[in-house]
Amino acid sequence: METVKCEICGKELPESEAHYYEPGEYHVCPDCWENEFVTCERCGEHITYDEAHKGIHGYLCDCCYDDLFG
Ligand SMILES: [Zn+2]
Numbered sequence: 001m002e003t004v005k006c007e008i009c010g011k012e013l014p015e016s017e018a019h020y021y022e023p024g025e026y027h028v029c030p031d032c033w034e035n036e037f038v039t040c041e042r043c044g045e046h047i048t049y050d051e052a053h054k055g056i057h058g059y060l061c062d063c064c065y066d067d068l069f070g
């Protein structure tokens, strides 16, 4: 089985369970994915908590936040 390494915690996991932050580049295990990333409620882009803005229901990426509130 193909295994990949989580970029955040370094855990090895089956490729089929990994999330991709940037496809083919950046693998993240499901735990870290939950802890570190959110999905922009408008465009669906994956962003880190650091980059996320509080949206109406969830979170917004920089671009969408600017579009809506900028
Ligand atoms: Zn991890």
Ligand SMILES: [Zn+2]
Binding pocket: 040, 041, 042, 043, 044, 045, 060, 061, 062, 063, 064, 065
């Ligand atoms: Zn967005």
